[in-house]
Amino acid sequence: MRTALFGAGRIGRVHAASIKTDPRSELVAVTDVVNEAAAALAREHGVEARAPEDILADKNIDAILIASSTNTHAELIEKGAAAGKAIFCEKPIDLSLSRALELSKRIAGHARPMMMGFNRRFDPNFAAVNAAFAAGEVGKGEMLAVTSYDPAPPPVSYIKVSGGLYRDMMIHDFDMCSFMFGMPKTVTAHGSCLVDPEIGAAGDIDTAIVVLSYADGRIATIRNSRRAPYGYDQRLELLGSAGLLEARNEIENTVVKSTTAGVVSAKPVYFFLERYMRAYSIEWSAFVDAVVEAKPVPASIQDGVNALAMAEAANLSFAEKRTVELAEVLPGA
């Protein structure tokens, strides 16, 4: 599967490496608005840096991997679909739910696989919870709790273009809830600026709790903080009628030191590159499976729309200090 990479930034580099881990796929070209970045990454992988149009027009390229900035996603998806490429796109589709919805309709007839990069679905821990739940190991689902704290806040410059915590950070957790429990009926959002006053000054929050309620009475909570001094805190609990499933943190090593000061274990691995390194590789193989073996994509454009709709509902709930029905922002939900 000959693949071209759009975007040679941090996440682009991660994907360039993941492409190599599946022997069925091959990186053949890189493009980036910053020519030097594209050239450098292309050189490292012994491939060409090419112009986007050139890539899209090349019949020998099977798939495009979109890891460029968020504002380019929708356009590239549309062009990629028009060019008949299989498409893998980093989350989110777009910061605008309406644009995402439109796009989703426009490419509905696209015959090739189109997959959203919700990498956490492929984390072996969350995937194992999902599988155990699907297998009925804890009975019927009742409550879900997602804990997701970054180790440290990003620079305010990033916050300003991020689309806000719910769309930028919690979107992963909204998708995790969809992955486990499907689409909720209502969203109630709470949030504060406790970590960095500059984030508040930029109109955003850094500490947030969202409650999702489902038509059948199930309830989910998501907790986000832009700061966890002890590392990337990525956990999940799912209470079912027959038991509890938890995914705990992955830790730096298994060493335990016992002294008069207490019993000290290692911290969680520092951030998403460490925690989700394996997930990126497994995710990529799932996309290759879809392209090569015609398996269904495990994270569709509809999943992308759904997560965005929950973020939109959270924004509305937070602004108007009330519970919002998903149907208010996503007709028919």
Add this chain to the structure above:
Amino acid sequence: MRTALFGAGRIGRVHAASIKTDPRSELVAVTDVVNEAAAALAREHGVEARAPEDILADKNIDAILIASSTNTHAELIEKGAAAGKAIFCEKPIDLSLSRALELSKRIAGHARPMMMGFNRRFDPNFAAVNAAFAAGEVGKGEMLAVTSYDPAPPPVSYIKVSGGLYRDMMIHDFDMCSFMFGMPKTVTAHGSCLVDPEIGAAGDIDTAIVVLSYADGRIATIRNSRRAPYGYDQRLELLGSAGLLEARNEIENTVVKSTTAGVVSAKPVYFFLERYMRAYSIEWSAFVDAVVEAKPVPASIQDGVNALAMAEAANLSFAEKRTVELAEVLPGA
């Protein structure tokens, strides 16, 4: 400290045993509306079963321990105060917040210690979290999450007179939030009947999540379920600016069995008698400290009013599906 016990039921028996664990206090009399119950418990402890009035009038009795049914608490507190007794009362003060408020005003001048039985404050795990937090070990508080699941739902007959989940079960967790974070500004309640349809038919819920927000932006969540098939689940997480404090479950034993089936540890201890056995004894000593050494009571009647106000706000929030300001139910809060 000569103590008389009101109530010879399950919790009364627990307290009768706790009184013995502090050498400074002595059980001298038992009373109960069921004469046989009073007689039996009195016999076991080699003391007298007496009439309530008789106990209140006895100048040789220093303290009364109220562990009778909830509807008798307020009256007994008032009579005990009038009789000049030191008073220890099981939670809640009353199911009615207004009655609790009135009572609180009426006994404001009571010169002797009056303590509410919020036993979880004395659990060594929660107490250690509180102490570490107070000592600044994780910096400034940001988020609090209380998980509190009973192993199995009570009979519906109990549910019907319980005052509802928020007042009966979550009241402990409201107090835990007060213990850690003080009084919140708003309460947002979510709830469902997922465990036992008869509980729903009786007008109550068995699965609930409440979000508390504080004036300074801190946020707390409480999760309750009437059923956790693996045992009494009593945990807490407190995220601060410098780290995370957790109180995990106490488990039945420390045995770990590794086989092809996985690595199996013991379950959490089954229910509150097992989990809070030590807490009841420590709690009692704290009351004896207040009486004998004039230390402040660590859980005052105001704490009882506060927990009840949060429960009342949760009921209102749940009924009206909106966030409720504490001040709506507790003027001045």
Add this chain to the structure above:
Amino acid sequence: MRTALFGAGRIGRVHAASIKTDPRSELVAVTDVVNEAAAALAREHGVEARAPEDILADKNIDAILIASSTNTHAELIEKGAAAGKAIFCEKPIDLSLSRALELSKRIAGHARPMMMGFNRRFDPNFAAVNAAFAAGEVGKGEMLAVTSYDPAPPPVSYIKVSGGLYRDMMIHDFDMCSFMFGMPKTVTAHGSCLVDPEIGAAGDIDTAIVVLSYADGRIATIRNSRRAPYGYDQRLELLGSAGLLEARNEIENTVVKSTTAGVVSAKPVYFFLERYMRAYSIEWSAFVDAVVEAKPVPASIQDGVNALAMAEAANLSFAEKRTVELAEVLPGA
């Protein structure tokens, strides 16, 4: 079951409290070579301090609990047996194996229960391992590893009269091996003085490893240290053909603190009074079961002889730097 206590020292006080935890038994008298100690403890429990002969002659006393110094055990057991008392005796029978063997023969016809205080058999964790092993949960036993470290060494004055590490400290672990695996065929002892040079100067060791081999090829190791700065370290691992059973440490509380410094849990409970508090009470009830309900004693005088024989073999192995057959010290073993 009317019980008289011989010995009002630290362990005597523990037993005095345990007697109270079983409603079927009652402490009625205390004796000690130090009259004041006997008087004080008797007063605390509202019983009489009496002379030993007086107690032995009293037909209303059913049982004696021997918690006096080691050198008095054998004589008291013999006198108690002659007086027809049920006997509970703290370990060891005597520092001399030959004396223990003689005594064991002499009281062979004693018709009443005679139990050795190997308290660790009653620790809920070790007992659960034993039960799981007996139930075949990990198949056939292969290797056993007992870790047993005291938090801090005793004063050298104690070391001098202790009989040496193998007889004084490891005797508990020898019994634990018997409890799990029965009697070994050979003993190989290793030891050093690493903790306190004064212990070495007194002719003893403070760090030791013993390997036990069994006739059928099973192998056990015991590790002892007189010092574990992080608390009383009492663990066990049993590898079977179908899996591994572990008993881990009990810890002070369940609090976990995560900061930049790592993830810190509580230390093991400090020493035997904390760790084995429950075990002492369960042990006592097992003795009462034997006396009142004629159940077999779960730790017989033969178990006392066996543990002593292993200690004797360890001493011989250490002195002669060779593997010792149990049969060399215990004919017929």
Add this chain to the structure above:
Amino acid sequence: MRTALFGAGRIGRVHAASIKTDPRSELVAVTDVVNEAAAALAREHGVEARAPEDILADKNIDAILIASSTNTHAELIEKGAAAGKAIFCEKPIDLSLSRALELSKRIAGHARPMMMGFNRRFDPNFAAVNAAFAAGEVGKGEMLAVTSYDPAPPPVSYIKVSGGLYRDMMIHDFDMCSFMFGMPKTVTAHGSCLVDPEIGAAGDIDTAIVVLSYADGRIATIRNSRRAPYGYDQRLELLGSAGLLEARNEIENTVVKSTTAGVVSAKPVYFFLERYMRAYSIEWSAFVDAVVEAKPVPASIQDGVNALAMAEAANLSFAEKRTVELAEVLPGA
């Protein structure tokens, strides 16, 4: 660093992959006595399969990686040294200690790096224990315990040519003890055949415990079993004067399932390919560091001789049922 690989079997394939993980090294040729194996692996990596002499004679090849069968190691090391190559060799040097000693003397003047593949030194968990110990975090070393169980025994055909458990399996653990505590003074070996009677019939054991004693009184134990039904059990404990360091198992995932059956965690990762995957890569980089940056090799040929000497002493101890001085098998030790 242009590298040629000797051996295209299981461990050869692992190393071929590791070579790729360091950008400073490159696989350029593969050789194997089985031509097809060499050709297949060479094809996968896009390199040539060549004859050994050809490789050794090629001045453009900087380093050889010896992962062929044990009986070829010594000869290849010698030839590689003669050809002026940097040499990385899988453990052991040879099954014969005397041959290893001779070789060691013969290549003493070899000017280029020569490193033994003791991969466990590079496991992040054991390396972290070593670093913490070296940094004095638990004070002076006292006791070391290495637990090392394979998930399942190899076929008896392998056992027959393996050199026996001490040389084949425990050699890693001997090196781990050297890594932590240096060279011991005596070795006492115990062993049984409990897992597979065919292993016993082949003259080997499958269950073993070795005690190492050090000149200064420190003591180490190694426990080996050819079977742990729950997975590859690779742990270590180091007791120091100021605390305990443990390296625990790495587990398959962080999922915990709590039901009425207990609290179930994932098993240890299955075998050495899973557990030491990262270690192989880190190990290789350490060798490249030695070659490219002239850093000292972290596992020298002397370390290979030492581990072999301990295995030899264990064999002697086991055969003669006595403690063996290292100096008996390794003059001057």
